[in-house]
Amino acid sequence: MPAHRRNFRVEQTESLLPAFYIRPGRGSTPVTLTGWTARSQWRVRLSKPEALLELTTENGGIAIDADRRILSYAITDEQRASLLAMAYSRLVYDTFLISPTGRRYKVVEGEILLVRSVTHP
Template identity: 30%
Template sequence: MAGFKLNLRIDQGATFNQLATWRTGKRPGVPVDLTGCTARMQIREKLAAPSVLVDLTTENGGILLGGSTGAITMRIEAAVTAAYAWRSGIYDLEIIFADDTVRRLMHGSVSVSPEVTR
């Protein structure tokens, strides 16, 4: 099953905090248990770009998983977003299960809204 599309907007100079809940089945759905999982997400200018603009993982604290609730939180501190000189890119987010199965859960475009107040 392909991941779902979710376009993201990051406000430059503000804390980015995006919550998603992975559910399966018919609405409202049953949360997917993420206990024991890790996650990774990269933002690049375009698909073939060799350099990574943003690298979020459960290991570096940029992604928090909510265990049995299915919650996934992506977080970037305000001091980090304030330094962003780029304005757009693409991303995907992958969940890695304890048995090393990888699931591409979400993907989409990313835009950075420039900060006026400094």
């Protein structure tokens, strides 16, 4: 199953990040996400070896609501400030779900637009 394409924004004055509903593949039986983990890397370009940010369920950057099949991101104020202080305006990312047996599934990918504000808090 191909990953869903979803672009989103990280804004200087907004703390909310998107949440994604994880749909089962066409014709497949929905599975519970209990015990699953997730990992996402944010990079300047796909070809760049170093990630600017890595979010995981282990480091608190990704939360999985197993019953509702929702995956959500969280970054700290320091991470947000660090991203917005860089000269870049766009990043790329993807996110994998990892089953309890270790099988990896890319569920979402896209671009992140870094939006700076003229008026600061």
